[in-house]
Every structure is written in structure tokens, then in C-alpha cells.
Amino acid sequence: MTESVPVRCPVCRRDHLFAAPVYPCPCGAPLAAPLLRAARPEPITHRTWTDDWVTVRCPECDRQDQWPQPELGCPCGTVLRVPVRPVGTRSPSAPVEGPSRLRRPWHIPLPRTAVAARPSFRPVTIRTARDAVTAAALYLRWLGFRDVIQPEVRPVSGIDLRGPGIVAQVDPTTRPANLRAVECLWLNGLNSSSASVFFSLAGYADDARARADQLGVPLFVMDLTGCPQPINAPADELVSTGV
Structure with a gap:
């Protein structure tokens, strides 16, 4: 299950529960950037392509790739950059998985406002x-x-x-x-x-x-x-x- 973290907009003080988008790793495993629960989100006032990408490691194949930096659009109009745990660190609450531990299947829910009969939206990564x-x-x-x-x-x-x-x-x-x-x-x-x-x-x-x-x-x-x-x-x- 994708990790969700509480996010408070520093502009309007509105609270959100945010989960990073899930993408398929080249190995086929679903992968989401691990969010840093204790860090403060930052409003995006200036974009650079370098700052908009983060390194994420796949726990299945150990591959490291560049993935889009998770962002949250607040209803007040502010776009927030949600911090990600650096590669090589582990969430304090995350269990240590032994070699025999079976991972549960992932599930990606539809957006909360989507019509029930509509299939899930399949996005394309924005680079240009x-x-x-x-x-x-x-x-x-x-x-x-x-x-x-x-x-x-x-x-x-x-x-x-x-x-x-x-x-x-x-x-x-x-x-x-x-x-x-x-x-x-x-x-x-x-x-x-x-x-x-x-x-x-x-x-x-x-x-x-x-x-x-x-x-x-x-x-x-x-x-x-x-x-x-x-x-x-x-x-x-x-x-x-x-x-």
C-alpha cells in the first residue's frame, strides 16, 4: 500500500493526506517515492528541472532511477513540494523484511472524485x-x-x-x-x-x-x-x- 503522510500547507494552513503517485519500475514492480513524514513541505515559487527530480530505489530489483518529485496542489492555489526520504534511509516505522517475507499485492485506488464507471487515469511523465x-x-x-x-x-x-x-x-x-x-x-x-x-x-x-x-x-x-x-x-x- 502506498504510504500516506499528513501535509499542511504553510500558506493557508489547510491539512491534507497525501500519497505519492505510483509508477511501474522497469522490473515491473509498482514503485512510489518514499515520503519524508517529518519534513515541512515547501511552496514552489521557481522551478528548475534539476530540483523537480529525485532518486528512488526499487526495493524489488535494487535499481535506482530518477522519478518526478512528489507535488501537491492545495485548493488555495499553492503548489507544494513534498520531501522524499533520501536513498539508503528507512522509515522508522517500516518493518525489516526477511528473505521469506511475502509482500502484499499493491492496489492503486481511483481518485476520490472520479466517476465510479470511469477507468483509472494513466498519466504521462512531464519533462517538456x-x-x-x-x-x-x-x-x-x-x-x-x-x-x-x-x-x-x-x-x-x-x-x-x-x-x-x-x-x-x-x-x-x-x-x-x-x-x-x-x-x-x-x-x-x-x-x-x-x-x-x-x-x-x-x-x-x-x-x-x-x-x-x-x-x-x-x-x-x-x-x-x-x-x-x-x-x-x-x-x-x-x-x-x-x-
Whole structure:
């Protein structure tokens, strides 16, 4: 079972229970970064690709690889970096496994807000800005939007994804998405009679978040695992109901 740790946002003081995403190791074993329970999460105000990756050792094959640093999108708009135990250390509460101990099978639950009939979302790791757009497109298709496409060259409008009844913008930069970006996306959706959805890697400015709530624009925060997290009520509703 994936380890969950309590995480408190240092900005709004909201408490969360967070579990690191699970990925398949090349050996086939499901693997999650071991979280450091006693460490304080840090708000991400500036991104570097070096800081966004951590070394994780597979307990099955002993292989060490670089995995995305676990991140949590708080509803207040802050994106938190959740610390990971360094390779070579063990959780004080973790049992020592002898050679004859049988490991229990892993189980990856659906997101708590997902519709029961919907299969689990299969993300793609984000390493480039293009990967972020691809991850958002996959997520929209998972929600039920069909024929979502991404242009080869980003248009002047800033719309990264289009499909029947949907337009979406993806901000892969290290700055929180601003008010103008949210309003421009909403206007594009209004002009084409489409729903508008925003995805951001670095969260949203306070005024952008407030305006999105007023306009009913779903806001999602993405981490490098490629798993979008809803951070406002319209986004929660979209995840719960789908298309």
C-alpha cells in the first residue's frame, strides 16, 4: 500500500493526506517515492528541472532511477513540494523484511472524485512543455471529451487544445497563471460555445483564481507526474460528472 503522510500547507494552513503517485519500475514492480513524514513541505515559487527530480530505489530489483518529485496542489492555489526520504534511509516505522517475507499485492485506488464507471487515469511523465500539453489532452479524453487535438504550433490565442465543445489552455511555465490568461481562455470558450479548462504547472495568481470561480472556469494544477488535480469548485464538478 502506498504510504500516506499528513501535509499542511504553510500558506493557508489547510491539512491534507497525501500519497505519492505510483509508477511501474522497469522490473515491473509498482514503485512510489518514499515520503519524508517529518519534513515541512515547501511552496514552489521557481522551478528548475534539476530540483523537480529525485532518486528512488526499487526495493524489488535494487535499481535506482530518477522519478518526478512528489507535488501537491492545495485548493488555495499553492503548489507544494513534498520531501522524499533520501536513498539508503528507512522509515522508522517500516518493518525489516526477511528473505521469506511475502509482500502484499499493491492496489492503486481511483481518485476520490472520479466517476465510479470511469477507468483509472494513466498519466504521462512531464519533462517538456509539449509533454504538459499531451498530459492535459489525455486527461480531457479521460473525462469524456472526444477528438481533442493539439496544434503543431501554438496559436496566438494561447489555446493549446480544442475538441467538440471544449477549449483548453496549458501553462507549463514557472510562474502562476495570471488573470488575463484566465479571462482570455473564457472568452475563447464563449466565442466558440465551448467549455473552457485551464491547466497550470505553477498554480494561479489569487485574482486569476477568484475570476475563474466567478466565470465557472475549471482550474487544474499539474505536477511532473502528469496527474492534474482540481483546485476549484468547477474543476471538482467536472471531475465528478465528466462529460
